[in-house]
Amino acid sequence: MEIPVVRNVLEANEKLAAVVRERVKGILTLNLISSPGAGKTSLLERTLTDLAGEFRMAVIEGDLQTDNDARRVAATGCQAVQIDTDGGCHLDSNLVLKAMDHLDMNGLDILFIENVGNLVCPTEFDLGEDGKVGILSVTEGDDKPEKYPLLFNLAKVMLLNKVDLLPYVQFDVERASQFARRLNRDLPIIHVSATKNEGLDEWYAWLRAAVQRKKETGAI
Amino acid sequence: MEIPVVRNVLEANEKLAAVVRERVKGILTLNLISSPGAGKTSLLERTLTDLAGEFRMAVIEGDLQTDNDARRVAATGCQAVQIDTDGGCHLDSNLVLKAMDHLDMNGLDILFIENVGNLVCPTEFDLGEDGKVGILSVTEGDDKPEKYPLLFNLAKVMLLNKVDLLPYVQFDVERASQFARRLNRDLPIIHVSATKNEGLDEWYAWLRAAVQRKKETGAI
Numbered sequence: 001m002e003i004p005v006v007r008n009v010l011e012a013n014e015k016l017a018a019v020v021r022e023r024v025k026g027i028l029t030l031n032l033i034s035s036p037g038a039g040k041t042s043l044l045e046r047t048l049t050d051l052a053g054e055f056r057m058a059v060i061e062g063d064l065q066t067d068n069d070a071r072r073v074a075a076t077g078c079q080a081v082q083i084d085t086d087g088g089c090h091l092d093s094n095l096v097l098k099a100m101d102h103l104d105m106n107g108l109d110i111l112f113i114e115n116v117g118n119l120v121c122p123t124e125f126d127l128g129e130d131g132k133v134g135i136l137s138v139t140e141g142d143d144k145p146e147k148y149p150l151l152f153n154l155a156k157v158m159l160l161n162k163v164d165l166l167p168y169v170q171f172d173v174e175r176a177s178q179f180a181r182r183l184n185r186d187l188p189i190i191h192v193s194a195t196k197n198e199g200l201d202e203w204y205a206w207l208r209a210a211v212q213r214k215k216e217t218g219a220i
Numbered sequence: 221m222e223i224p225v226v227r228n229v230l231e232a233n234e235k236l237a238a239v240v241r242e243r244v245k246g247i248l249t250l251n252l253i254s255s256p257g258a259g260k261t262s263l264l265e266r267t268l269t270d271l272a273g274e275f276r277m278a279v280i281e282g283d284l285q286t287d288n289d290a291r292r293v294a295a296t297g298c299q300a301v302q303i304d305t306d307g308g309c310h311l312d313s314n315l316v317l318k319a320m321d322h323l324d325m326n327g328l329d330i331l332f333i334e335n336v337g338n339l340v341c342p343t344e345f346d347l348g349e350d351g352k353v354g355i356l357s358v359t360e361g362d363d364k365p366e367k368y369p370l371l372f373n374l375a376k377v378m379l380l381n382k383v384d385l386l387p388y389v390q391f392d393v394e395r396a397s398q399f400a401r402r403l404n405r406d407l408p409i410i411h412v413s414a415t416k417n418e419g420l421d422e423w424y425a426w427l428r429a430a431v432q433r434k435k436e437t438g439a440i
Contacts, residue, residue, distance in 0.1 A: 037360025140257025
């Protein structure tokens with residue numbers, strides 16, 4: 001009985017995602033999805049700081065409550081707009097469109113959309129992005145790509161975060177990577193630690209290439 | 221526009237939750253909620269093993285995909301029933317009722333329901349339980365009670381898991397506890413490490429007291 005409702009919601013979302021897509025022509029637009037606490041905001045803080053001289057970037061921050069993350073991101077000097085979902089479990093393209101009205105999109109190279117911390121619901125909602133970035137932290141367990149397959153199936157890149165904690169947790173990197181690549185054969189998997197500044201060069205190289213592909217071909 | 225639909229879904233769920241409540245009279249029924257990878261299954265494995273001689277226990281395992289967790293739990297010798305939500309982001313009481321048809325409820329002391337790994341959606345759905353157990357791992361960040369307030373507001377007990385990792389992460393226990401207690405003044409907060417076997421005696425003492433309250437008063 002729920003299926004028709006869900007379908008209507010997703011169809012309405014899809015129409016507005018097309019409007020977003022029109023508005024981000026030439027701007028690399030990434031939808032960051034992870035569990036709560038996997039490190040999305042820390043990765044953004046680091047990325048916005050390190051690439052400030054190279055790219056013009058903006059962030060749309062989705063949260064159930066609080067504007068803590070938007071404030072953290074804005075502290076890097078970057079444009080940041082907060083979406084408060086008022087308890088809602090994911091962002092949709094209507095919310096993203098409204099947030100974009102508060103952004104100066106002129107000359108932007110990259111628009112990051114930090115979704116609500118949730119491995120399930122955000123994955124089903126296209127926000128008009130060029131790609132989803134799936135972030136998994138090693139403290140969550142190596143079974144997560146198998147247990148939450150949709151994100152890892154759809155992602156354009158996977159960031160394996162908190163690799164500095166690998167000595168202290170049971171996490172088989174090979175096993176997690178195999179699960180993810182079974183769902184998504186050519187998925188780039190980049191090992192990083194946002195807090196310990198490890199592996200970020202590879203992430204930045206991926207971003208540079210994606211910015212260029214977007215500008216040249218309109219997609220990544 | 222979505223609100224009436226959501227209300228109908230929640231009302232239908234509430235009616236079936238009352239049916240569950242009738243069927244778990246005298247059985248302590250706990251709804252375990254956390255982010256993906258916070259350690260619900262590891263805590264259950266340890267609890268079921270350590271208290272096997274003391275209580276008769278059963279587990280209903282909710283997962284989007286895979287029956288890995290039900291197999292892990294069943295390996296302790298405990299009755300376990302898997303609910304596959306087929307991508308759905310939470311359990312509801314209809315699913316729980318169906319799962320209960322596959323359980324021998326006679327003489328049970330405790331029924332654990334391990335919800336889908338998700339800090340948002342499961343919180344809104346009453347499963348007919350006596351209480352929600354909110355599990356937060358220290359690797360997720362001390363801001364989570366503030367950012368995901370509903371769970372910590374409703375929980376009867378909070379388990380702060382993975383405390384063995386505190387030396388390696390930035391996590392202010394006092395800050396997390398203050399946020400949680402601002403939402404829920406008398407919330408018991410128990411520090412545990414399921415993998416390193418720390419703090420579990422306090423959790424077991426809480427369980428023993430709750431089993432007794434349920435048997436004596438019908439609630440906890």
